Amino acid sequence: MDFMMHSEQQNQLEPTQAPVERHSHNQWNPYVDNGGTSLIIAGKDFVLVASDARQSVGYNINTRYDPKAYELSNKTVLATSVCSADAKRLCEVLEQRAQLYYHKHERQISTQALAQQLSNTLYSRRMFPYYVFPLLGGIDAEGKGAAYSYDAIGNMERVTYKAFGSASALVQPFLDNQIGMKNQRGAEGERMLTREEALRLAIDSFTGAAERDIYTGDWLDIFIIDAAGVHKETRELKHD
Amino acid sequence: MDPITLRLPHTVQRPQELTSYGPTTRTTQPIVTGTSVVAFKYKDGIIMAADCLGSYGSLARFRNEKRLTQVGEKTLLGVSGDISDYQYLQHKLEDMITHEYDMDDGQSLGTKSVYKYLSNIMYGRRNKFDPLWNAYVVGGIDNGEKVLGFVDMYATTYSSDTIATGFGSHLAQPILRRRVEGRTEQITEEEALEILDECMRVLFYRDCRTFNKLRRAKVTAQGVEISEPYSLETNWDFAEDIVGYGA
Numbered sequence: 090m091d092f093m094m095h096s097e098q099q100n101q102l103e104p105t106q107a108p109v110e111r112h113s114h115n116q117w118n119p120y121v122d123n124g125g126t127s128l129i130i131a132g133k134d135f136v137l138v139a140s141d142a143r144q145s146v147g148y149n150i151n152t153r154y155d156p157k158a159y160e161l162s163n164k165t166v167l168a169t170s171v172c173s174a175d176a177k178r179l180c181e182v183l184e185q186r187a188q189l190y191y192h193k194h195e196r197q198i199s200t201q202a203l204a205q206q207l208s209n210t211l212y213s214r215r216m217f218p219y220y221v222f223p224l225l226g227g228i229d230a231e232g233k234g235a236a237y238s239y240d241a242i243g244n245m246e247r248v249t250y251k252a253f254g255s256a257s258a259l260v261q262p263f264l265d266n267q268i269g270m271k272n273q274r275g276a277e278g279e280r281m282l283t284r285e286e287a288l289r290l291a292i293d294s295f296t297g298a299a300e301r302d303i304y305t306g307d308w309l310d311i312f313i314i315d316a317a318g319v320h321k322e323t324r325e326l327k328h329d
Numbered sequence: 330m331d332p333i334t335l336r337l338p339h340t341v342q343r344p345q346e347l348t349s350y351g352p353t354t355r356t357t358q359p360i361v362t363g364t365s366v367v368a369f370k371y372k373d374g375i376i377m378a379a380d381c382l383g384s385y386g387s388l389a390r391f392r393n394e395k396r397l398t399q400v401g402e403k404t405l406l407g408v409s410g411d412i413s414d415y416q417y418l419q420h421k422l423e424d425m426i427t428h429e430y431d432m433d434d435g436q437s438l439g440t441k442s443v444y445k446y447l448s449n450i451m452y453g454r455r456n457k458f459d460p461l462w463n464a465y466v467v468g469g470i471d472n473g474e475k476v477l478g479f480v481d482m483y484a485t486t487y488s489s490d491t492i493a494t495g496f497g498s499h500l501a502q503p504i505l506r507r508r509v510e511g512r513t514e515q516i517t518e519e520e521a522l523e524i525l526d527e528c529m530r531v532l533f534y535r536d537c538r539t540f541n542k543l544r545r546a547k548v549t550a551q552g553v554e555i556s557e558p559y560s561l562e563t564n565w566d567f568a569e570d571i572v573g574y575g576a
Binding site: 116117119120121123144146149151152153154155173174177178217 | 355357452455456458460479483484485486487488489498499502
């Protein structure tokens with residue numbers, strides 16, 4: 090269904106092109122972009138996951154509080170972006186899989202296993218993708234903060250920080266500069282953030298994004314996951 | 330009759346050229362449509378309004394459609410979009426409610442369950458590329474909690490203190506954001522009705538697929554109450570001053 094996302098481009102003709110009669114009828118586009126931004130930062134023994142809560146379509150704000158990040162278990166959080174309907178279903182499916190694993194093995198699923206499961210779940214819909222760009226945060230087997238980022242069809246990568254969604258083009262360069270220390274003379278590569286630093290950067294990222302991106306705002310859900318479990322806090326963003 | 334030539338309806342073979350002619354067809358546009366639904370939370374529960382028009386394109390075809398209905402004991406459903414898809418869904422909801430009643434366990438479906446059921450149907454149909462061409466507003470009180478949710482043909486779902494579908498999302502929602510947002514608990518029934526009428530009046534003035542015959546409904550702890558059709562006071566004096574447009 091990838092081609093459907095570009096249906097507008099398809100209909101555009103070059104000035105020299107004559108319109109060609111299409112034999113296959115135009116199909117209905119089942120995807121919606123609901124905007125919103127998600128962010129993940131991995132630390133030494135924790136991981137921070139943050140998502141704004143605005144849901145919009147075009148110039149309309151549907152609601153000011155529709156959480157995009159979900160606690161899948163007491164040690165993993167899944168943050169999503171783009172198509173809200175697909176995102177909600179994906180989380181349900183993943184939660185069911187995690188639950189199934191628990192009953193089968195009498196032990197909670199590890200972050201790595203759940204990360205692979207998410208990739209497989211996305212890839213199972215290769216021909217009709219979930220239009221979602223997930224970020225998964227948890228604690229790995231060594232007790233380190235684990236952050237995984239995915240594309241809509243299941244390509245998976247372990248990262249130290251990542252931003253996805255409508256303001257990703259605003260947030261990612263900020264993180265590249267502040268955490269990745271990219272292209273800075275004298276800098277010694279990626280920084281390992283403390284909890285407080287990560288929290289401050291996440292908040293600054295979102296206040297910045299809410300200023301310039303109309304699809305990001307209203308409320309910010311921040312999850313900090315460590316060995317003790319998931320700590321959630323909700324902060325206010327710009328409401329306009 | 331010769332038993333060999335007997336044909337049951339489902340065994341009748343259609344001519345080859347008919348079965349294989351043309352692509353599979355699905356709903357690609359709505360036919361008879363209902364316009365905006367406006368709903369919001371107030372002190373005692375949920376209040377909702379919709380007009381009684383079923384439009385056939387620009388023709389005001391059916392002028393006594395009921396677009397607000399009760400589902401189960403304490404849920405209110407408002408619909409905009411294709412009326413036939415809605416009637417199909419209404420049968421499914423009735424089946425579900427009947428099934429639950431047959432369980433005879435003294436339990437009835439709450440608003441959240443009805444909302445989830447509806448959302449799952451919408452998501453399933455979207456995945457089949459054969460959507461139900463509607464936007465639904467579900468309101469109710471579930472275990473003392475006010476629930477107001479929305480689902481559309483893409484299965485986009487959300488909950489909010491104020492919800493308006495269709496043209497209402499452009500014309501009524503700004504009014505609701507100004508008058509309702511953040512003060513739902515202070516709004517009495519009297520004020521709620523006044524706000525609702527203001528929204529419906531603006532919609533009647535500006536949306537060409539509306540009709541000045543509408544119903545309102547509320548869900549409170551006492552249950553669901555849907556009004557008889559009524560009309561709004563309108564004032565067209567300004568029309569005198571319009572110059573141009575061939576007037």
